[in-house]
Amino acid sequence: MRVPGALLFTLVMATTAFAGPGNHLVFAPPPVDLAAFCDGLTGFDHTNIVSGPGGGMVWLRGDGEPALADGMSDLGASYPEVWTDPERRGIYDTVLPPDAGGYPRPFAVFMGCEEEMGL
Amino acid sequence: MKKTVAAAMLALALFVFAVHAHAEGMVDYGRITRNLNGEPLNPAAPMRTKLGADGRLMGEFPSATGPAWKDMDRQPWLVMPLRDNLKYYMKDGTVKEGMFTRASTAYYRNQYGTWTLAAANEARFGFENMSTADGWHWTKAGYTDEDSVANLALQSGSPASQTVGLSTAGYYTLWVEGAGNCAIAANTAAGTGFGTATDGSYVVINITSVGTVDLTVTGSLARFQLEKGCNPTSYIPTATVPVTRAADMLTVPSAGLVDDAAGTLALDYYSLQRKGVAPSGFAKWYLLVDFGASRYPIGLNSTVAKVQGNDGTSSVSADFDWGQKVCTFVAGWGGATRKIYNKTQGTDASGTYDGSWDAGPSIEVGRLSGANGHVSNLRIWKGVRLKDSEVNGL
Numbered sequence: 250m251r252v253p254g255a256l257l258f259t260l261v262m263a264t265t266a267f268a269g270p271g272n273h274l275v276f277a278p279p280p281v282d283l284a285a286f287c288d289g290l291t292g293f294d295h296t297n298i299v300s301g302p303g304g305g306m307v308w309l310r311g312d313g314e315p316a317l318a319d320g321m322s323d324l325g326a327s328y329p330e331v332w333t334d335p336e337r338r339g340i341y342d343t344v345l346p347p348d349a350g351g352y353p354r355p356f357a358v359f360m361g362c363e364e365e366m367g368l
Numbered sequence: 369m370k371k372t373v374a375a376a377m378l379a380l381a382l383f384v385f386a387v388h389a390h391a392e393g394m395v396d397y398g399r400i401t402r403n404l405n406g407e408p409l410n411p412a413a414p415m416r417t418k419l420g421a422d423g424r425l426m427g428e429f430p431s432a433t434g435p436a437w438k439d440m441d442r443q444p445w446l447v448m449p450l451r452d453n454l455k456y457y458m459k460d461g462t463v464k465e466g467m468f469t470r471a472s473t474a475y476y477r478n479q480y481g482t483w484t485l486a487a488a489n490e491a492r493f494g495f496e497n498m499s500t501a502d503g504w505h506w507t508k509a510g511y512t513d514e515d516s517v518a519n520l521a522l523q524s525g526s527p528a529s530q531t532v533g534l535s536t537a538g539y540y541t542l543w544v545e546g547a548g549n550c551a552i553a554a555n556t557a558a559g560t561g562f563g564t565a566t567d568g569s570y571v572v573i574n575i576t577s578v579g580t581v582d583l584t585v586t587g588s589l590a591r592f593q594l595e596k597g598c599n600p601t602s603y604i605p606t607a608t609v610p611v612t613r614a615a616d617m618l619t620v621p622s623a624g625l626v627d628d629a630a631g632t633l634a635l636d637y638y639s640l641q642r643k644g645v646a647p648s649g650f651a652k653w654y655l656l657v658d659f660g661a662s663r664y665p666i667g668l669n670s671t672v673a674k675v676q677g678n679d680g681t682s683s684v685s686a687d688f689d690w691g692q693k694v695c696t697f698v699a700g701w702g703g704a705t706r707k708i709y710n711k712t713q714g715t716d717a718s719g720t721y722d723g724s725w726d727a728g729p730s731i732e733v734g735r736l737s738g739a740n741g742h743v744s745n746l747r748i749w750k751g752v753r754l755k756d757s758e759v760n761g762l
Contacts, residue, residue, distance in 0.1 A: 270471040284535075284536045294471055294472070294516040294612065294614040294615055295516065295612070296518055296610070296612040297518040297520060297535065297610045297612065298535045298536060299535065300535050305535075308612070310471045310472070310614060311471060355608075355609045356609060356610070357518065357609055357610050357611075357612060358609055358610075358611055358612070359471065359472045359611070359612050359613075359614060360472040360473050360474065360604055360605075360611050360612060360613045360614070361472050361473030361487075361488060362472060368609070
């Protein structure tokens with residue numbers, strides 16, 4: 250069955266238009282100043298920043314992809330997505346070490362987005 | 369017989385219309401019988417009028433060089449009450465709606481002062497406890513505009529003593545609700561302003577060296593909130609991690625609204641700066657209306673206590689006392705000059721205008737650097753710079 254091009258275009262546009270804002274867990278190794286980065290950020294909201302020996306992390310929420318500075322990386326869109334990937338989990342743990350039981354600790358969430366962020 | 373009845377009905381309709389038009393004091397479509405002060409003009413020589421560019425009403429005034437056509441249209445092109453919705457009314461009679469986004473849920477006070485939840489992308493029109501002629505009442509304060517901020521105090525709906533990590537320097541505010549109190553003291557962090565918050569009296573600290581602070585709750589509290597910045601914002605419930613409320617963003621398409629050559633913009637603002645004074649060195653910008661690219665007709669500068677406008681080349685500033693909670697600000701521009709008015713406190717200032725706002729695709733109301741407060745009664749006059757006497761009459 251062929252799908253008419255106009256219909257396909259409409260479906261794609263509708264999906265894109267109603268996608269809504271997305272979450273990004275941003276990691277910055279030292280000496281990147283996450284506070285300065287967040288102050289200059291437009292189009293995205295950010296949570297409180299967590300800092301540790303391995304660098305800093307912050308959650309961003311907004312439409313599209315944030316323009317990250319050199320060395321920074323987007324670890325994922327939810328806690329489970331980051332924690333279930335060994336490499337990303339390793340980075341996460343260098344900033345915020347796990348609790349006594351070895352479980353990763355969340356550090357921030359956007360209001361009303363607890364489920365979406367996996368908490 | 370039928371023709372006679374029809375003619376009689378037509379005559380009656382014309383008579384009723386004529387009487388109505390006379391009673392309403394209507395203009396006779398092309399001639400004006402009163403001047404701008406409402407005084408009757410010479411009936412033998414009524415003023416000639418016409419519609420000018422963009423539909424503006426022009427009047428023919430005497431001048432040294434003979435009769436000259438001048439703009440007589442003093443009606444705002446846009447009126448946006450912002451009392452309980454985002455509708456705005458254009459001079460041509462059309463009704464439109466501003467675009468609002470907020471990427472999270474948020475609380476606001478309803479008419480009983482109760483915290484009420486608004487969904488993501490739902491604009492808030494909060495109430496504030498205001499002093500009125502018959503006492504303090506929860507009063508509609510207009511469109512609620514707040515910057516993004518996190519509540520760092522955990523289990524904020526059942527406050528208990530705890531240690532909180534502060535990872536960035538600067539000002540933080542602690543506020544509480546309930547009969548008890550909450551003291552904030554330095555642990556590994558260093559700073560100034562530590563003290564005890566009670567219901568209605570918040571504490572602002574300035575962290576100069578990051579680390580941890582101790583919150584010590586005494587007695588019974590219903591809520592508490594520790595947030596970045598120097599004024600309390602709406603309640604953010606927390607459980608086991610800090611929770612962030614996203615920023616409010618209201619935009620209106622600028623096309624056809626901003627005339628670089630001349631214009632006037634006015635709005636009312638209710639400040640959440642309850643202490644009345646911005647702490648020393650709190651360099652925070654409050655852009656109430658932003659045209660983009662560092663151009664804004666009305667903004668607040670907490671550092672120097674001014675209401676300011678900036679056309680991208682220079683700024684013009686009028687004194688503004690942060691103790692004033694309800695304010696009306698006006699910006700007017702035309703030719704090579706512009707003026708900003710703090711109507712409530714009777715200050716104003718003139719300055720040069722580079723002749724171009726270069727407004728982007730949309731006018732942003734509030735936000736951008738944290739205009740925490742309420743904005744209402746936004747009005748824009750296109751191509752018309754109101755005179756001082758007209759601004760005073762707003």
